[in-house]
Amino acid sequence: ENAAAQGPEGALTGPIERGDAATVAAHLSALASTPEVRALYREAGLYTLGIARRKGLAAGPAQAVERALLANCDVEE
Secondary structure, eight states: OHHHHHHHHHHOOSHHHHTOHHHHHHHHHHTTTOHHHHHHHHHHHHHHHHHHHHHTOOHHHHHHHHHHHHTTOOTTO
């Protein structure tokens, strides 16, 4: 409902929106045993990061989140 009412930028919350790279890295670590889900989390996270940047996420935290999302990224994932 929030996304429909406020649009993606207005409704976005969570670690990516906050620039919380440590939490993003912890999520990826927790998904290590399910590579297909981890790959989906990465792709969705990168998309979400674009929304967070448009919403005003500062460059430093945005880069940290992007590094966390791309760390140890296997081509086969």
